[in-house]
Amino acid sequence: MYKVLIAEDEDIILAGINKIIDWDELGLEVVWLAHNGQEALSMLEKEAVDIIITDINMPVMSGLEFLSQVRAENRRTRFIIISGYDDFTYAQKAIPLSVENYILKPINEEKLQDVLNQTVQKLITIDNESKYTIATRHKLLKFLSGQMKEDKDTFFKETGLRIDKPFAIVANVKLKPRDRNEKELEGITRFIRRKFIELDLQTLIYDKDEFLIIFQNSQMDYNYARTRMEEVQYHIEAFYEITTFITISSIFHDLDGISGAFQETKKLQKYLIIAGYGNSIDKRYCSGRKSTDISLDESLIDKLILAKDRTGISKYIDDLFRNHIEKEKITSDAVYHLVIKLALSLQRVVREFKLSYDNNIKNLVEVMEELFRADDLSDIKSIFLIEIMEIIDCINVGDSQYTPVVRQILSDLGECYKEDINLKVLAQKYCMNTSYLGQIFQKEVGMPFSQYLTNMKNSKAKDLILNTNLKINDIAKEVGYPDVSYFYRKFKQCYGTSPASLRELKQY
CATH class of the missing domain: 3.40.50.2300 (Response regulator)
Structure with missing residues (x-):
């Protein structure tokens, strides 16, 4: 009842x-x-x-x-x-x-x-459809994993799967994660079949953010298959505003080839971290890649952090995760190895400086959880840069080797950082020569006054982006940036990612 x-x-x-x-x-x-x-x-x-x-x-x-x-x-x-x-x-x-x-x-x-x-x-x-969907999904996953030994013909009839042309490929479409239900996914697959009706595409939904496209034709090569799947990718993004990552299998010739093709596309997905959403790849993308161990210059990292050289550490991390990886054409496993090494290195810095996890610094488990949720190299780089900047900020706080005037300026900035303040105003307030005060500040704090003020504003903005639902424009004004475009430039220089990208990263 x-x-x-x-x-x-x-x-x-x-x-x-x-x-x-x-x-x-x-x-x-x-x-x-x-x-x-x-x-x-x-x-x-x-x-x-x-x-x-x-x-x-x-x-x-x-x-x-x-x-x-x-x-x-x-x-x-x-x-x-x-x-x-x-x-x-x-x-x-x-x-x-x-x-x-x-x-x-x-x-x-x-x-x-x-x-x-x-x-x-x-x-x-509704209940009958649900029972049918669960049963069918179970059979589908069993078939795709290669575990279905019997009743294949019955399964093919139930799902309507067929290969009636000489050549076929499987494309695994992974949608960028967000809250969505199966009805939305069904709508996307129906849209694809209608939009590319001349290609006679078959679709299979097997997960909440993933589905397969079976594409068959009388003629087929890798370039043709990839071109057509890139067209599918474009239309999904244009119509639904959803970015995807598509992995394309080798060519096969019959229904029994589907499970092997599916498993090939799943293995290719580990290259999402390098290729990123908005791209499609096949096995050629992995060809010639090296499992080279990328060396980490821990002494340079220590030196840059100790010198509070934010620009220098940003350039080093950018080179490590963008230029170096692209030039070397390394495997995804080598990237993950580098990620773990850098995470452990930063934890070593935290221990050696006796910094407290009570601040905004994350422990190793928290950092690794964020890293494994990252979509691509840009996200990984941003996570590390944010963590490094937090470490530098905590080192600043713990440094008591300041003269009274510099200590007072740092204290004042905590209250009035959002105001239109500069070194000349402070020099008049403390009856000092502007140039001399600037020299003292840079010597003791490790950076020019203007850079310190910008970093403070960016740090406050970062906290608001991650912990509130305020609009980016409102956050810029809240921390003292009257010009939003200028805020975007300065924030990206500091953290290696835009304010909007950081908020999107937070949502996953």
Whole structure:
């Protein structure tokens, strides 16, 4: 039996709805009667239901707010709204919540029974489709992994898979992760089949962010296959604003070749870290790559951090993760080895300087978790640069070898960094020669005053980007940058990534 909750603030109507319907005959059971949305939510925490019948206007929490909270957690539960004439327009706002129907007061018994009948049938369809999808997905994964030894012909008939042309390839399409449901993925695959109808593409969804394209033709080579898949990639990005990474298999000739081709595309996915989203690759991309161990100059890293040379360390990391890797054409395994070495090296610096993890510095586990979530080399470089800048900031804080005037300036900047402040203003405040004060500041702090102020603004901006939902333009003004484009340039110089890219990195 499907379970029902009824929410209505008027006792007479609530009791009436409960009594006028023969619930058993419909295969339904009323398990909850609530007087407002808040009470209904509390009841659902104890026992979930399949169908919710609710009024719109209720005290404490309205019907729409109640349904919105339920829908955020549950896509299966069906909703029926009861509404007075005066608030019918208001009820129309529930359309995005996938409401089954609206019933106007006074409630017509036959109308409510018809709607409940339709709702039960829809639930049966949803549940049957779900069972079919799970069973089919299980068979698909078994086939793709090469573990299906029997009943292949039955599976091919169920899925409609066929190879009726001499040459075929499998393309594995990986969408950049974000919150999406299977319906959206099905929409993307339908769009591809319609858009490239002349290619007779077959699609198979096997994961929440990945699907396969089976492309067959009377003639095929790697360049032709890649060109057509790049066209698919372009249209997905243009129409859905979703970036993808596509790996393309070797050419095969029959249905039994699909599983081997799939496994080949999965192995190629480890090169996402080098190629990045927005690209497509085949086995030629890996050809000739070296498993060369990239050396890490730990003494130079120590020297640059100790000298608080932000520009120097940024250039070194950029060379390490961009220029060096591209020139050497190394394997993805060599990249991961380098990542681990650098992460361990920075943890060594933290220990040697006796820096506290209570600050913004991350421990090894936290750093590695971020690195393994990174999409490509640009993300990895940004993660390391941010961590290095935090280490430099903490070393600054721990340095007590400042003269009183420099210590006072550093203290003042903590309060007025966002104001239009410069060395000349400070020199007048402390009755000193501007040039002399600048020399003292650079000698003790390790960088010019203007650079220190810029770094402080960028550090504050970074915290706001990672910890708030403020718009980038508002953050720029908040930390004292009147010109947003100038803020973008200075932030990227400091951290090696743009403010927008850093916020996107945070979301994954």
